[in-house]
Amino acid sequence: MRELVESIALVARSHATVLILGESGTGKERVARAIHAGSPRASQPFIAVNTSAIPERLLESEVFGHVRGSFTGATQARRGLLLEAHGGTLLLDEIGDMPIALQPKLLRVLQFGEIRPVGGDRIGHVDIRVIAATHRNLSVLVHEGRFREDLRYRLNVIPLVVPPLRDRREDILPLVQQLLQEARARTVTSPVESISDEAMNVLNQGAWPGNVRELENAIERVVVLGREATIVPRDFAFLNTNPPGEMWPSVEDSPVTLKEMNQRYLDRVLARTSGDKVRAASILDINLSTLYRWERAKR
Numbered sequence: 350m351r352e353l354v355e356s357i358a359l360v361a362r363s364h365a366t367v368l369i370l371g372e373s374g375t376g377k378e379r380v381a382r383a384i385h386a387g388s389p390r391a392s393q394p395f396i397a398v399n400t401s402a403i404p405e406r407l408l409e410s411e412v413f414g415h416v417r418g419s420f421t422g423a424t425q426a427r428r429g430l431l432l433e434a435h436g437g438t439l440l441l442d443e444i445g446d447m448p449i450a451l452q453p454k455l456l457r458v459l460q461f462g463e464i465r466p467v468g469g470d471r472i473g474h475v476d477i478r479v480i481a482a483t484h485r486n487l488s489v490l491v492h493e494g495r496f497r498e499d500l501r502y503r504l505n506v507i508p509l510v511v512p513p514l515r516d517r518r519e520d521i522l523p524l525v526q527q528l529l530q531e532a533r534a535r536t537v538t539s540p541v542e543s544i545s546d547e548a549m550n551v552l553n554q555g556a557w558p559g560n561v562r563e564l565e566n567a568i569e570r571v572v573v574l575g576r577e578a579t580i581v582p583r584d585f586a587f588l589n590t591n592p593p594g595e596m597w598p599s600v601e602d603s604p605v606t607l608k609e610m611n612q613r614y615l616d617r618v619l620a621r622t623s624g625d626k627v628r629a630a631s632i633l634d635i636n637l638s639t640l641y642r643w644e645r646a647k648r
Contacts, residue, residue, distance in 0.1 A: 353380070353509065360507055361387030366459060368444075368504045369482040371511030373631040374562030377482040378442060380511055385438040390478060393437030396430050401446035402627075409451055410467050419468020431464050431475050438478045444504065445485030445496065452497045459503045479504075484634070514557040514564065521552055521564070528565050532572040541575035548580045555588055559622070559632045566622070608646075615643050 360367055361384045369377045378397055385395045403411055410420075414429025430439060441447070447455070457463045462474045481504045490496035514521070525544060533539060557563055571584045615633070622628045630640045 353511065356509055357383050358387060360384055360509065362389075363507075364389075364478055366478070366504055366506045367480045368487075368506070368508045369480065369511060370508060371482075371484060372513045372560055373484045373634065374560035375484075375511040375513055376561040377511055378440060379561070380509060381438070381440045381480045381482060384480060385478075388438070388478070390437050394434050395438045395440070396434040397440040397442060398430055399442045401443040405448045405450075408448065409454070412451075413454060413464055413466055414469075415467035416469045419466075423468070427466075429464070429466060431458060431477060432473070434477045435475050436477070438480060441479065441481045443483055443485075444481040445483040445487055445490055447496075449495060449497065452500050456497065456500050456503060459500075514560045518553060522549060524561060524564060525549065525552060525568060528568040529572065532569045535569075536573050539572045539575055540578050541572045541580060542578045544580040545582075547582050548585060551582050551585045551588065558618075559628070562628065563632070566628075611643065612646070615640070 357380060367381075367384060369380050371377050381397070382395060385391060398412065400408060409415075410423075410427060410429070412430050414427045414432060415423050417423060417426045441455075454465070458475065458477075459479060462476060464473050464475050465471070466473075487496055487501045487505070491498045491501055529541075529544060533541065552564070552567070555564075559566075567585065567588060570587070571580050575584060615629075618629045618632055619626070622632065626640055627637060630637045633640065
């Protein structure tokens, strides 16, 4: 992780496009914000957009803007996030999910700083730094015809890989300290002030399939619900710290079907995310529609 921190400091000084790679929840947006904070653009806007969270028909308008009357419901013009980020940094999260029809327009932004709003006939210009992030393999998407190869080259000027939390457990303590401070700032009435060594041991043993995002939610939960000044192990009773094999039944004793195992694991992940289906789908690395289909299959 030290190498990544050093790379962030070096990259921040430039204006080059950066591609941040890593599993869902590893903290790719935190890396992007650190790059922006250390850059000459730090005093200018930092805007993040998750390209997989916005319907395709709205994403173009959200990013590039639109002129009044360009489509049904466009009662007034919209600047778009590219113009909102002018002079600063735009993070395009989950860039691998960007519709291929919009990719040529993004390529023009990267090459020439050109933007054209939906329904517009004039080309504008913007000065921004683009940082893209994804948990997908863009080379595979290119091979499948779902991502433009020329856009991948433009984005991949400086690639940074964020390792999963399980591979950098030395980061758990400083992350917890930072996340605890942030959570206390959001919940000023909470009595929680610190975490005990025993509670930290619980976190160090966690599997963290949801990476930093899962750790952040765990800290948020104990701060909001905490009644004492110090977090203790019982406050993390909702976490599963058992070895991965212990959740599976013995094949010899009580074999079950793959469908049943799939449903059991879905229930476990939903319980871990307190029913947050968007986050559960991210942890499982499936589309939200697939998660809903799995849920319907249980009925």
